[in-house]
Amino acid sequence: MNDDLRAAVAAGALGSEESYRELLQSVVEVARAIFGARASSVFLFDEASDELVFEAVAGEGAEELIGRRFPSSTGIAGWVLVTRQPLVVEELADDPRFAREAAESTGFVPKGLMAVPLLHEDRTLGVLEVLDRPQKAAFTLAEMELLGLFANEAAIALDLLQRAREARSVLETEGGESEAVARFVELLADAEPERREAALQLLGAVEKLLRER
Amino acid sequence: MRDGRRTISRMSQQEPDPEPAEILPAWSLAAGAGEQISIGDEWPERVTRDWAWGGSTGKGVSVCILDSGVEADHPLVGHVERAVAFKRGEDEEIELEDDPEGDLCGHGTACAGIVRSLAPECTLVSARVLGAGFKGSGPILLGGLRWAVEQGFDVVNMSLSTTKRQFAGLLHELADTAYFRRTVLVASAHNMPVESYPWRFSSVISVGSHEEPEPDTFFYNPAPPVEFFARGVGVEIAWLGGGKILSTGNSFATPHMSGICALILAKHPELTPFQLKNVLYLTANNVGRGR
Numbered sequence: 001m002n003d004d005l006r007a008a009v010a011a012g013a014l015g016s017e018e019s020y021r022e023l024l025q026s027v028v029e030v031a032r033a034i035f036g037a038r039a040s041s042v043f044l045f046d047e048a049s050d051e052l053v054f055e056a057v058a059g060e061g062a063e064e065l066i067g068r069r070f071p072s073s074t075g076i077a078g079w080v081l082v083t084r085q086p087l088v089v090e091e092l093a094d095d096p097r098f099a100r101e102a103a104e105s106t107g108f109v110p111k112g113l114m115a116v117p118l119l120h121e122d123r124t125l126g127v128l129e130v131l132d133r134p135q136k137a138a139f140t141l142a143e144m145e146l147l148g149l150f151a152n153e154a155a156i157a158l159d160l161l162q163r164a165r166e167a168r169s170v171l172e173t174e175g176g177e178s179e180a181v182a183r184f185v186e187l188l189a190d191a192e193p194e195r196r197e198a199a200l201q202l203l204g205a206v207e208k209l210l211r212e213r
Numbered sequence: 214m215r216d217g218r219r220t221i222s223r224m225s226q227q228e229p230d231p232e233p234a235e236i237l238p239a240w241s242l243a244a245g246a247g248e249q250i251s252i253g254d255e256w257p258e259r260v261t262r263d264w265a266w267g268g269s270t271g272k273g274v275s276v277c278i279l280d281s282g283v284e285a286d287h288p289l290v291g292h293v294e295r296a297v298a299f300k301r302g303e304d305e306e307i308e309l310e311d312d313p314e315g316d317l318c319g320h321g322t323a324c325a326g327i328v329r330s331l332a333p334e335c336t337l338v339s340a341r342v343l344g345a346g347f348k349g350s351g352p353i354l355l356g357g358l359r360w361a362v363e364q365g366f367d368v369v370n371m372s373l374s375t376t377k378r379q380f381a382g383l384l385h386e387l388a389d390t391a392y393f394r395r396t397v398l399v400a401s402a403h404n405m406p407v408e409s410y411p412w413r414f415s416s417v418i419s420v421g422s423h424e425e426p427e428p429d430t431f432f433y434n435p436a437p438p439v440e441f442f443a444r445g446v447g448v449e450i451a452w453l454g455g456g457k458i459l460s461t462g463n464s465f466a467t468p469h470m471s472g473i474c475a476l477i478l479a480k481h482p483e484l485t486p487f488q489l490k491n492v493l494y495l496t497a498n499n500v501g502r503g504r
Contacts, residue, residue, distance in 0.1 A: 045347060047347075047348065050346045050347055050348045071346065072346050072347040072348070073281075073317065073318060073343060073344050073345065073346050073347060073350075074317075074318065075318075078318055079281070079318050079319070079320045081347055082281070082318075082343045082344070082347055082350055082373070083280075083320060083343065083372060083373040083374070083401075083464060084373065084374050084375065084376060084403070084409060085372060085373065085374070085401055085403075085462055085463055085464045086404070086405070086462055086463075087460065087461070087462040087464060088460060088461035088462060089458060089459070089460045089461075090447075090458070090459040090460065090461075091458050091459050092458065094456075094458070116405075119376055119405065119407045119409075121376075122376045122377050122378045122408070123376065124347070124376060139446060139447060139461050140424065140446070141404075141422060141423075141424055141446060144404060144422075144461065144462075145404065148404060148405045151405065152405070152406070
């Protein structure tokens with residue numbers, strides 16, 4: 001419990017789930033802009049259900065896709081997740097079966113897409129996709145490397161988001177006590193210096209009281 | 214399985230076994246036995262591409278595609294000799310079953326098609342370790358690789374990797390076992406700054422991508438851990454439903470090297486993985502001006 005409480009309090013003090021969602025959203029917005037693409041999305045791998053979930057979307061289909069789920073090893077995002085290998089596929093629209101599946105899952109049929117696994121330490125957290133970058137003469141490995149840089153950023157954001165959610169879930173399951181402590185830490189972080197000093201002195205007194213037998 | 218494997222054990226005997234049942238390691242070399250393991254004098258002075266694989270079709274060489282399955286009778290793949298799938302049983306043991314489902318996502322079919330395009334007469338075997346979800350895919354991958362090594366396939370194509378450190382030790386052991394049993398593991402490298410396996414092990418042939426259009430162009434990398442770069446950009450790959458599509462990724466550079474390995478081993482079945490790597494080095498486009 002102590003470790004969980006520490007993680008929960010730390011997450012409460014350092015930031016919130018909302019900030020990490022914004023960070024993730026910013027990653028897909030920038031990825032879309034840099035590649036001049038029609039859309040970009042991040043899928044979170046949900047270990048409990050073994051599914052991929054749309055976590056952030058920029059561009060076409062943005063609003064309605066968030067939260068949509070599909071089995072973890074299906075589709076091109078699924079290939080990338082299970083092989084941990086980045087992949088670029090072009091001329092997709094020529095395949096009627098893919099077109100139907102894509103239209104169902106993304107709201108439109110991309111001509112091509114780039115997908116890269118989101119790896120953080122030894123964990124596979126999800127997949128970043130960039131759909132329909134403008135058709136150039138040929139795809140280059142430099143673009144793949146650029147995509148890898150975005151993937152690294154998205155993986156860190158996704159890792160933070162997951163930690164924040166785990167921390168919140170610890171707070172929720174533990175009930176009032178931990179939540180009260182987390183709330184206290186948040187208030188402390190936001191307080192004026194003088195008030196913080198006073199609060200810390202009070203806290204020191206409380207700690208002394210609790211340690212006495 | 215290709216012929217030409219021979220035992221080099223018991224070096225002090227006058228005659229080697231005429232038909233060795235298995236390859237036994239030699240732990241030492243008796244006096245005067247050096248001749249028994251002498252290597253042909255065409256090696257290494259005349260290692261050219263023509264010597265290495267000129268006229269070869271890959272016939273007699275078995276290539277196992279450790280992936281998501283292979284679509285049966287895809288025009289770019291042709292005949293698949295055997296297809297098996299691995300799954301986790303009720304007691305968490307990894308179980309093997311015949312695989313009538315083909316390819317669940319298309320990745321394995323794409324890899325098989327590339328190997329076939331280079332080595333048209335090689336024997337293709339599909340071992341499905343992907344596609345049944347992400348959870349538990351590590352033990353299934355290990356189980357599939359163990360089976361492939363036990364079967365003694367000449368080449369195992371692994372356009373995949375794992376980042377799980379808990380599997381690194383076992384994977385490393387399997388990679389070394391394969392290396393000593395003359396099964397060549399060809400594995401996709403990561404072009405991202407992550408620790409992943411098995412491509413980082415020196416007993417496998419690790420492959421990254423180059424941008425050249427020729428399927429038999431490959432480069433030796435003097436700055437490992439990635440050992441070779443093969444064609445991986447704008448590759449026409451087999452796509453589910455008998456189709457094809459353009460794709461880019463190390464996943465598709467890897468089967469190019471597997472195909473070239475199959476060609477070389479068909480012509481020179483006696484080569485160990487160590488020697489095969491040497492042949493690849495000596496015939497790389499950036500070594501000796503690609504002899």
